[in-house]
Amino acid sequence: MSAEAGPATRTGPDEHVRRVRLPADRRTPAAARAVVRSVLAEADLDELLNEALLLTTELSTNAVEHARTELDIEVTADQAGLTVTVSDFAAGPVDELTVGVRNLATDIAEVAERGRGLLLVDHFASRWGTTYLRTGKGVWFRLDRADRRGKGPTTPAPPASATQPDGAGQTAVPSAGAMNALMQTTPDPYAEDPLPDFAAGLLTRVAEMVGAAGGVVRLDRGDGQGAQVLARYGRQPRAGNDLLRVPLAVHRPYAGELELDAAPTAYAQPLAMLTAERLSLHLENDRLRRADVRRQAWLTFLAEASELLAQSLDVELTMALVPQLVVPRLGQWCAVHTTDEWGRLRLAAASHADESMLPQLHASLREAGPDSVLARLREASRNGTRTPLGAPMEGFAVPLIARGQRLGTLAVGRHQRHRQDPDEIAVLEDVARRAALAIENARIHAERRRVAQTLQQSLLPPVLPVVEGIGFAAEYVPTGGDVDVGGDFYDVVPLPDGRWLVVIGDVSGKGVQAAAVTGLVRDVIRVLAGDGKPLPEVLARLNETLVERGAGRYCTLALAAVGPGEGDQLDVGLHLAGHDRPVLLRSSGGPAAFVGTGGTALGLLDAIASPTAQLSLEPGDCLVFYTDGVTERRRGRELFGTGRLRDAAAPLAGYSADVVAARLRATAINFSVEEPRDDIAILVLRNDALPDR
Amino acid sequence: MDRAELSITVHRTGDEAVLRLAGEIDMQTAAQLSTVVNEVLTEPPPRIVLDLAGVTFCDSQGLGTLVVLSRKASHAQSLLVLTNVGEFLLRVLDITGLRSALMIRNDTPTP
Numbered sequence: 001m002s003a004e005a006g007p008a009t010r011t012g013p014d015e016h017v018r019r020v021r022l023p024a025d026r027r028t029p030a031a032a033r034a035v036v037r038s039v040l041a042e043a044d045l046d047e048l049l050n051e052a053l054l055l056t057t058e059l060s061t062n063a064v065e066h067a068r069t070e071l072d073i074e075v076t077a078d079q080a081g082l083t084v085t086v087s088d089f090a091a092g093p094v095d096e097l098t099v100g101v102r103n104l105a106t107d108i109a110e111v112a113e114r115g116r117g118l119l120l121v122d123h124f125a126s127r128w129g130t131t132y133l134r135t136g137k138g139v140w141f142r143l144d145r146a147d148r149r150g151k152g153p154t155t156p157a158p159p160a161s162a163t164q165p166d167g168a169g170q171t172a173v174p175s176a177g178a179m180n181a182l183m184q185t186t187p188d189p190y191a192e193d194p195l196p197d198f199a200a201g202l203l204t205r206v207a208e209m210v211g212a213a214g215g216v217v218r219l220d221r222g223d224g225q226g227a228q229v230l231a232r233y234g235r236q237p238r239a240g241n242d243l244l245r246v247p248l249a250v251h252r253p254y255a256g257e258l259e260l261d262a263a264p265t266a267y268a269q270p271l272a273m274l275t276a277e278r279l280s281l282h283l284e285n286d287r288l289r290r291a292d293v294r295r296q297a298w299l300t301f302l303a304e305a306s307e308l309l310a311q312s313l314d315v316e317l318t319m320a321l322v323p324q325l326v327v328p329r330l331g332q333w334c335a336v337h338t339t340d341e342w343g344r345l346r347l348a349a350a351s352h353a354d355e356s357m358l359p360q361l362h363a364s365l366r367e368a369g370p371d372s373v374l375a376r377l378r379e380a381s382r383n384g385t386r387t388p389l390g391a392p393m394e395g396f397a398v399p400l401i402a403r404g405q406r407l408g409t410l411a412v413g414r415h416q417r418h419r420q421d422p423d424e425i426a427v428l429e430d431v432a433r434r435a436a437l438a439i440e441n442a443r444i445h446a447e448r449r450r451v452a453q454t455l456q457q458s459l460l461p462p463v464l465p466v467v468e469g470i471g472f473a474a475e476y477v478p479t480g481g482d483v484d485v486g487g488d489f490y491d492v493v494p495l496p497d498g499r500w501l502v503v504i505g506d507v508s509g510k511g512v513q514a515a516a517v518t519g520l521v522r523d524v525i526r527v528l529a530g531d532g533k534p535l536p537e538v539l540a541r542l543n544e545t546l547v548e549r550g551a552g553r554y555c556t557l558a559l560a561a562v563g564p565g566e567g568d569q570l571d572v573g574l575h576l577a578g579h580d581r582p583v584l585l586r587s588s589g590g591p592a593a594f595v596g597t598g599g600t601a602l603g604l605l606d607a608i609a610s611p612t613a614q615l616s617l618e619p620g621d622c623l624v625f626y627t628d629g630v631t632e633r634r635r636g637r638e639l640f641g642t643g644r645l646r647d648a649a650a651p652l653a654g655y656s657a658d659v660v661a662a663r664l665r666a667t668a669i670n671f672s673v674e675e676p677r678d679d680i681a682i683l684v685l686r687n688d689a690l691p692d693r
Numbered sequence: 694m695d696r697a698e699l700s701i702t703v704h705r706t707g708d709e710a711v712l713r714l715a716g717e718i719d720m721q722t723a724a725q726l727s728t729v730v731n732e733v734l735t736e737p738p739p740r741i742v743l744d745l746a747g748v749t750f751c752d753s754q755g756l757g758t759l760v761v762l763s764r765k766a767s768h769a770q771s772l773l774v775l776t777n778v779g780e781f782l783l784r785v786l787d788i789t790g791l792r793s794a795l796m797i798r799n800d801t802p803t804p
Contacts, residue, residue: 026721029752030697033717050781057752061720103790108763111794116753123788 016043016077022060024068032060032073036084043077048143051124052082055141058117059086062139066090072138081126081145087138099176127173142173173267174209181205182275187282195286199231199279203258206275207233212244212262217279221287222253224415230256237261244268246276250283291423298427301329305431309438313445316348322410322435323351330428331395331412333361337377338400338408338439345377345408353415364393365411373397377409386429389413396425398432402440410435452485453478455515459489459522467500470562470570471686473657475665477629478679479510486679487514487555488627491522496532499563501525504625504683505579507555517553520545521602525559535559535575539602539610543577546603554603558582558596558625560685568689570617575610577602580631583646587620587654592646595623619689620654624664629680635672644671657686697721697750701729709740715747718755726755730762730773737769742798746777756791763795774798 016039022028036056040049056073063071067088074085099122100115121128125141174182185201187194199217207215214234220227237243237259244264248256258276262268305325312318319336326334335350347365352358365373373393380387380397384406389395395413399406410432456478464472472492479486487507495501503525507518524545528538539557546555556578565571574582578601581594595615600608617623626645633640648667652660661684668680699722704711710733718726733741743759745751759775766773774796778786783799786792 027696029719030717030721033697033750053750054752054781054785057719057750061752061754064720102788103794106793108760108767108794111760111764111791113757113760114753116756116789119789120753120785 014043014078016075018073018075020073022071022073024064024070026064028064028071029057029060032056032071032086035073036075036082039075039077040082043079043082045077045082045145047145048082051143052084055121055124055143056084056086058121059084059139059141062086062117063088079145081143083140083142085138085140090137122175122177127175129173129176174271178205178209182209182271183278185278195282196230198282200233202275202279203231203233206271207260207262210244210260210262210265210268210271212260212268213237213241214261216259217248217256218259219248219254219256219283221290222255227256234261244272246272248276248283249280250287254283254287256283295423298423302427302430302434306434309434310441312438313442315439315442315446318435318438318442319348322431323349325435326410326412326428326431327351328353328415330424330431332415333357333395333413335361335365335373335411336400336408336435337381337411339381339406343406345374345381348408373411377411380409380411381406386425398429400432400436400439402433402436405440407436407439407443452512452515455512456485459515459518461491464492465494465500469564469687469689470500471657471684471688472502473661473684473686475661475682476679477665477669477676477681479676485512485515486510486629487518487553488629488679488681489518489522490625490681490683491525493526493529495529495561495563497563499561501529501535502560502562502625502683502685503557504627504681505555505557506627506629506679506681508553513551514553517546517550517555520549521555521557535561535573536610536612539575539577539599540608543600543602543605543608547606550603554578554601556580556601560623560625562685565616568619568687570621570687570689572615572617572623572685574613574615574623575599576613577608577610580626580628580642582626583622583624583649584615584617585622585624585649585653585660587618587622589653592650592653594642594646617685617687619687621687622649622653622655622657622660623685624649624660625683625685626664627679627681629676629678630664630668630682632678633668633671633676633680634674640668640671657684657688660684660686699725700747701726703729703733705733705738708738709742710738711742711744713744713747717750718748718758719750719752720754723754723758726758727762731765734765734769734771737766737771739770740772740774741766742774742776744776745779745782748779748782751782751785753789756785756789759795760791772796776800 018035018039020035022031033053033056036052037049040046040052060071060073063086067090069089072087076083100119102119103111105111121141124143126144128141130137130139182205185198185205187198191197203215203217212234214237216232217230218227219230241261242263244260244262246258248258250256258272258279260268260272308321308325309318312321319338322336323334333350333352336348337345338348340346350358350361350365352361368374371390373389376387376389377397380399384399384401387397389397389411393413395411397409397411400408400410412428460476464474474490487509489505491503493501493503505521507514507521521542524542525538528541546553558579559575561573563571574596576596577599581596581598584593584595596613597611599610602608631640631642631645648664652663661682664682665680697717697719699714699716699718702713712729716722730741763773776798778797778799783792786795
């Protein structure tokens with residue numbers, strides 16, 4: 001509503017100045033008119049008389065009515081025109097100066113009685129405005145002589161502190177209406193991106209107010225695109241023109257400026273600054289809104305990255321995943337190095353936004369030397385801090401640290417023409433933390449699996465004994481990728497009486513504890529059987545041991561003592577302790593049959609029943625032992641089952657033990673595409689007295 | 694000359710009252726005009742003619758007063774007519790949009 005500067009006060013030889021202090025009185029306007037009238041007469045400006053008297057009256061009447069203090073009237077006249085300032089001594093802001101509207105009603109009943117004073121001032125005055133003084137405030141107007149209005153710059157400009165770039169049609173003192181418009185221009189709250197329109201509107205208004213020939217608002221959002229023109233007005237500035245430049249008060253990474261092709265005169269400067277400030281406010285808003293959106297996107301990104309990384313329990317896969325996550329969102333290239341057991345960095349995976357640059361990236365990463373990337377990576381790993389990488393591989397390296405372990409480094413190259421903002425760096429460090437944890441988890445997982453597999457291997461005989469006349473064959477399939485060791489085991493032990501003991505069993509549960517019980521069962525059998533104890537006693541003692549020490553685990557077991565019988569026969573004493581009955585394949589043909597009598601599983605009850613079954617194997621006959629991993633092999637909800645096993649075994653009659661075992665294993669595995677959920681163990685015992693068919 | 698002076702003379706004829714105004718109309722003298730017109734309106738003639746030939750100045754207060762008086766006259770079944778309106782005052786009436794709301798009869802345009 002108000003201009004910041006007062007009217008120009010001029011001093012010069014042709015000046016006529018009169019200052020009068022008048023009371024707040026109804027007669028004051030007339031007195032003010034008298035002063036103005038006499039000054040106009042002195043300055044030979046009678047042509048302005050009507051307007052000057054009217055406007056002086058309006059301003060002094062307002063002051064008398066509203067301020068109710070004494071008034072100071074200052075009248076200044078020169079060759080060009082007249083300036084009148086009416087100031088009062090009331091504290092506080094100028095009452096809102098509302099320029100009334102022109103009456104449109106023709107019915108007198110609807111016509112307003114008041115509110116025309118400023119309408120007249122606004123209409124007649126060349127310029128008008130308000131001014132703030134220490135003691136109060138004032139309203140002023142300027143009337144220029146008709147022949148002086150709108151003159152070009154050849155007219156000698158009014159001397160002194162003047163305001164006006166004397167271009168054609170330019171006004172130096174902004175009207176209240178224009179100021180109002182400048183302040184009331186706001187972005188469209190419903191537009192998708194209201195800033196360009198808003199900036200253009202504001203720029204146009206301020207350019208018109210200061211009489212700029214052209215203007216531009218530039219904004220660099222710090223997104224790598226550099227300074228962009230947000231709004232433009234008028235023509236391009238001519239070379240050598242004075243340009244008015246005001247930086248926009250926005251925070252990093254935003255930067256911008258308002259440029260006006262106008263002389264930096266008294267009004268132009270503050271108006272440009274005011275405009276820049278208004279613009280900055282909304283740009284800052286825009287920056288915050290965008291930052292917020294970006295942060296939400298980063299949060300989502302981090303959540304997705306975490307999920308991806310958490311799912312990967314494979315070290316190599318995790319390493320390969322990290323660069324894929326980082327490029328190109330967070331950098332132009334990315335390299336993951338891991339620390340080996342001697343603390344050396346080894347490149348694990350690398351990625352570049354531009355595939356064709358990948359060989360060059362690898363070459364740069366291989367370079368050695370004090371300034372090489374590798375040296376910086378070592379520094380990052382050693383210090384455990386983010387370390388910047390210098391050109392040409394500009395970026396930075398973050399150490400990969402999980403549970404205090406230095407696992408390696410994550411190096412990220414920044415995108416060209418793009419500043420890495422603090423948010424991105426924080427996100428990268430977060431990704432590095434999560435990646436390190438994922439890599440560490442994958443390592444631990446791999447280690448556990450290795451331990452489990454080693455343990456399991458140690459529970460199985462590395463090779464089966466080779467015995468004249470008896471064929472042994474075993475197949476063992478551990479549970480797929482699972483780290484848990486199954487409880488299946490088998491063994492072939494020599495007995496003191498020259499016979500051989502075939503053992504196959506399944507300890508309940510999985511994992512290290514199950515493996516420990518498995519070891520216990522195996523060793524107890526070896527020791528007792530080696531001592532020549534009868535098998536029922538071995539089972540009874542084992543049962544006692546398991547009840548006492550088995551930690552609630554139980555075990556099914558099939559024991560078969562094999563020794564030469566009559567002629568070419570093999571005599572088999574079969575003891576089942578809750579184990580599935582083995583399949584007997586007669587080489588003479590005939591249906592495969594389950595043999596043996598089920599006894600009690602071990603480790604459940606204090607006393608067990610251990611029935612013994614005696615059978616003879618003719619040459620070529622096979623006895624097939626298996627664990628429930630075979631019969632419980634699943635295809636969807638369907639089980640492989642004992643029936644299928646028997647049917648699969650029947651055609652194998654007469655084949656060597658190795659062949660029978662391998663075929664049955666293949667049949668069981670091929671039954672389903674699923675990974676085995678349980679260990680699969682198959683042990684085949686064959687009377688090898690006859691050569692293979 | 695430091696005081697606004699307004700003199701008003703009233704001539705009543707058959708169906709109109711002619712008020713000749715001479716001087717300045719502003720916050721000081723507008724009340725004087727109101728008083729005289731209100732007196733005339735106690736016995737409202739069909740027409741009240743304000744002859745402004747002698748008015749050298751009239752500000753927005755004066756305009757407001759003319760609006761109020763016109764309205765009162767019309768309520769009293771009378772008609773307020775302005776005549777001999779000066780050139781500058783006509784401009785002011787144009788600017789403010791009052792020219793079409795007030796009844797103006799400039800039979801002989803004032804120079």
